Amino acid sequence: MEEKSNILKYKSLGIYTQNENVVYMREDCHVCISEGFEALTRIRVSNMSSSIIASLHIITSEVLRQGEIGLSQIAAKKLKVWDGETLYVSHLEPIESLSFVRAKIYNQKLGYTAYKDIITDIIEGDYSNIHLSAFITACAGDRMDIDEISDLTKAMISSGKQLDWKKEIVVDKHCIGGLPGNRTTPIVVAIAAAYGLTMPKTSSRAITSPAGTADTMEVLTNVTLSGEEIKRVVEQEGGCLVWGGTAQLSPADDILIKVEKALDIDSEGQLIASVLSKKAAAGATHVVIDIPVGKTAKVRSEEAVQKLKEHMEAVGNAVGLKIKVVITDGSQPVGRGIGPNLEAVDVLSVLQNKRDAPQDLKERGLLLAGHLLELSEKVETGKGLDTAKELLESGKAYQKFEAICKAQGRFSKTYVAPYQFEMHAPKRGKVKKINNRKIAKLAKLSGAPQSKLAGISMNVRLGDEIEKGGLLYILHAETNGELNYALEYYENHDDIITIQ
Numbered sequence: 001m002e003e004k005s006n007i008l009k010y011k012s013l014g015i016y017t018q019n020e021n022v023v024y025m026r027e028d029c030h031v032c033i034s035e036g037f038e039a040l041t042r043i044r045v046s047n048m049s050s051s052i053i054a055s056l057h058i059i060t061s062e063v064l065r066q067g068e069i070g071l072s073q074i075a076a077k078k079l080k081v082w083d084g085e086t087l088y089v090s091h092l093e094p095i096e097s098l099s100f101v102r103a104k105i106y107n108q109k110l111g112y113t114a115y116k117d118i119i120t121d122i123i124e125g126d127y128s129n130i131h132l133s134a135f136i137t138a139c140a141g142d143r144m145d146i147d148e149i150s151d152l153t154k155a156m157i158s159s160g161k162q163l164d165w166k167k168e169i170v171v172d173k174h175c176i177g178g179l180p181g182n183r184t185t186p187i188v189v190a191i192a193a194a195y196g197l198t199m200p201k202t203s204s205r206a207i208t209s210p211a212g213t214a215d216t217m218e219v220l221t222n223v224t225l226s227g228e229e230i231k232r233v234v235e236q237e238g239g240c241l242v243w244g245g246t247a248q249l250s251p252a253d254d255i256l257i258k259v260e261k262a263l264d265i266d267s268e269g270q271l272i273a274s275v276l277s278k279k280a281a282a283g284a285t286h287v288v289i290d291i292p293v294g295k296t297a298k299v300r301s302e303e304a305v306q307k308l309k310e311h312m313e314a315v316g317n318a319v320g321l322k323i324k325v326v327i328t329d330g331s332q333p334v335g336r337g338i339g340p341n342l343e344a345v346d347v348l349s350v351l352q353n354k355r356d357a358p359q360d361l362k363e364r365g366l367l368l369a370g371h372l373l374e375l376s377e378k379v380e381t382g383k384g385l386d387t388a389k390e391l392l393e394s395g396k397a398y399q400k401f402e403a404i405c406k407a408q409g410r411f412s413k414t415y416v417a418p419y420q421f422e423m424h425a426p427k428r429g430k431v432k433k434i435n436n437r438k439i440a441k442l443a444k445l446s447g448a449p450q451s452k453l454a455g456i457s458m459n460v461r462l463g464d465e466i467e468k469g470g471l472l473y474i475l476h477a478e479t480n481g482e483l484n485y486a487l488e489y490y491e492n493h494d495d496i497i498t499i500q
Contacts, residue, residue: 006031008069010076010085017072019255021054021125023089024070031089032058042128045071045079046088052078053092053126078125097121098131104138110148115155119252123159132259136267144269146311150318152269156277157319160251161227163200163283165234169376170198172284173368174275176291176308177209178298180333180440181458183343184290185213186241187350187365187392188372190401193239194391197376200234202244202282207261210443210455211340214243219344219452222409233407240404249281250274266298268308272315279321286322288372292330296436299330324375326368332434332462335361339448339455342476345414351398360461366392417453417476419483423490425470425499431460433498439473442496445489446475447482454478460497472497 008031013024023045025032037043039058044051054075064070069087071079081087097117100110118135121127127135144152173188185201192199203213203223214223223243225233230247233240245254253274260266279287289312292298293305309325316323335346335358349357350365369391370384379387391397405411439456447454459471466472475490477483490496 005034006089008087008089009067010081010083010087011064011068011070012076012083013063013070015070015072017074018258019074019125020072020129021052021075021078022057022072023054023075024057024059024064025089026064026066026068027058027060029066029069035089035091042092044090044092045069045075046090047079047081047085050079053095053124055128075125095121095126101131101135101138104143105134107143109145110151112151112154115148115152116158119152119155119159122252122255129259129262132256133263136256136260136263136265136270139269140265140267142268144267146314146318149269149272149311150315153273153277153280153315153319156250156252156273157280160281161248162281163227163247163249165198165200165283167198168285169378170200170283170285171372171376172199172201172279172282172287173372174279174287174289176271176275176289176298178296178436179292179294179330180210180338180436180443180456181336181343181346181361182290182292182334182364183211183213183216183337183347184334184361184365184368186217186347186401187361187397188288188369189239189241189404190351190397191365191369191388191391192372193237193404194396194400195373195378195387196238197373197378198234199239200230200282201239201241202230202247202249202278203241204244206449207257208440210338210440210448211343212449213241215340215449215452216343216347217241218243219341219414220348220412221405225408229408233404237400237404237407239400240408242408244278244282247282250277253277268311272308272311276312276315276319276321280319284321286372286375287316287324288368288375289323289325290328290368291325292328294330294332294436296438297330322375324371326371328364328367330436333436333439333458334358334364336458337455338439338443338458339446339476340452341414341417342455342457348414351392351401353393353395353398362392415453417478419477419480421475421483421487423472423475425466425468425472427499428468429466429499431462431464431466431497432500433495434462435496435498438493438496442475442486442489445482446477446486447479451478451482454482466499
């Protein structure tokens with residue numbers, strides 16, 4: 001136990017720092033002075049039952065009194081600390097795995113043990129965001145070979161819970177992303193489960209997009225389920241559509257993704273490890289990977305997609321997954337809706353076989369579902385698409401989707417945003433280009449995904465002829481302020497949709 005001089009009383013400050021453990025101490029705190037602590041020093045903070053490593057932030061106001069110490073919300077949660085509890089502060093012993101990070105910075109090849117130690121320390125919260133940034137950067141730029149990507153994937157799988165469905169075939173599907181409105185997952189799950197396959201789909205919330213599958217599904221049903229609840233739904237209906245954050249599958253992935261987003265770095269090796277570790281940990285055996293390719297998608301060239309395809313298949317094989325990569329068109333948004341509620345409207349219209357359902361979303365969903373049925377080897381090669389189409393158009397897929405939603409706790413209707421603004425063509429011509437990234441940013445500025453009703457409903461596709469004043473798309477927002485943010489961005493960018 002630390003000496004008495006290193007004892008401080010905890011005070012809750014209500015500060016959110018995402019994944020990073022932060023400790024707050026006064027500039028004139030006796031511990032800071034006696035130990036020589038400075039801002040951003042990494043220190044150990046302990047109570048009677050556990051300890052964490054945290055970055056020190058110095059307070060110069062009276063928010064803390066003498067003898068008090070504060071913690072970020074995530075740090076307080078890990079320590080399970082309460083107001084007034086005694087905490088002990090000490091210097092940090094060396095973090096051994098950082099030697100592996102330094103080796104990777106100098107482009108040395110790392111093995112499974114090294115990656116396992118790094119991932120373990122990341123999950124424990126021992127790495128600051130500076131350390132995480134160094135690790136992510138060291139792995140970027142084709143600095144990991146297939147063996148390293150496989151070892152990182154295995155380390156990420158073993159770092160969290162691993163689901164076992166006691167079945168020979170468990171299917172899954174993932175899209176690499178970068179394409180607004182590409183909400184095929186609910187359609188694929190409904191078709192696969194309606195056929196009788198097991199598809200426990202854990203999905204992410206939006207990281208860089210206006211909606212993730214979990215955000216869209218949350219409009220319709222409960223997605224924050226416990227492990228036992230997920231198991232019950234899958235045993236009852238054959239599939240689920242839930243947020244993966246509560247399942248603790250490959251927990252390091254969520255931490256790394258947040259820092260990658262801040263750095264705007266998308267390392268191929270960590271992308272593969274991220275996707276496949278989650279699939280393997282979720283108990284999948286057969287996985288279809290959708291990779292959209294386009295000039296403003298995440299993957300932009302034929303050369304890049306072929307390399308990613310080969311690496312996905314090789315790493316999948318190394319971790320025991322049967323992978324089918326499907327390369328799709330990433331030149332423009334899919335469906336009409338961009339944003340949680342608007343994408344849910346599209347999904348329902350496809351599943352309900354409505355006449356005005358977006359056909360591109362329907363066709364893409366059927367394509368991926370067909371590949372998944374064939375990959376499972378339960379459907380003969382060449383007959384997957386027809387089988388998927390029959391399940392959708394007969395209404396069986398919708399019945400299954402509704403049953404899954406109800407098993408997850410509710411099946412809610414969609415709504416209409418209170419604020420809308422129509423965008424019209426400034427001239428007559430043909431739609432030549434739709435910038436995926438800028439359309440996505442416009443939807444985010446309107447409030448998506450935090451504001452579920454916010455986003456964009458598209459009215460044109462590439463190649464469409466449009467008259468001057470014709471409707472291009474409609475902005476949706478829950479507040480006037482968010483609508484104005486989006487309009488300000490629109491006024492400063494005239495290349496969101498190019499008409500020639």
